[in-house]
Amino acid sequence: MELPQLGFGTNDAKDPVKLNAALHYAIEECGVRHIDCAWAYFNQKVVGETLKEIFAKGKIKREDL
Known part of the structure; x- marks a missing residue:
């Protein structure tokens, strides 16, 4: 398994609408394939x-x- 060195962090994303838009852009337009998320960020529902x-x-x- 390979893990891209550059990832998209979600720890400071408090606004679900902005996080949704940012993830769409990062993944679909910029090619990001590493999403940094954790239970402690409390945004796993929006990410999912x-x-x-x-x-x-x-x-x-x-x-x-």
């Missing part, structure tokens, strides 16, 4: 829902991250 939206588009698969 956003990833489901992205995967539903069919361009990126879960195994790509």
Whole structure:
């Protein structure tokens, strides 16, 4: 397994709407494949829902991250 050195951190993301938009942009437009998230950030629901939206588009698969 390879882990990209550059990741997208979600620890300071308090606004769910902005986090959703930022994740869409980072993953779909910038090619980010490393999402840094943790239970302690309290935003896992938004991260999960956003990833489901992205995967539903069919361009990126879960195994790509």
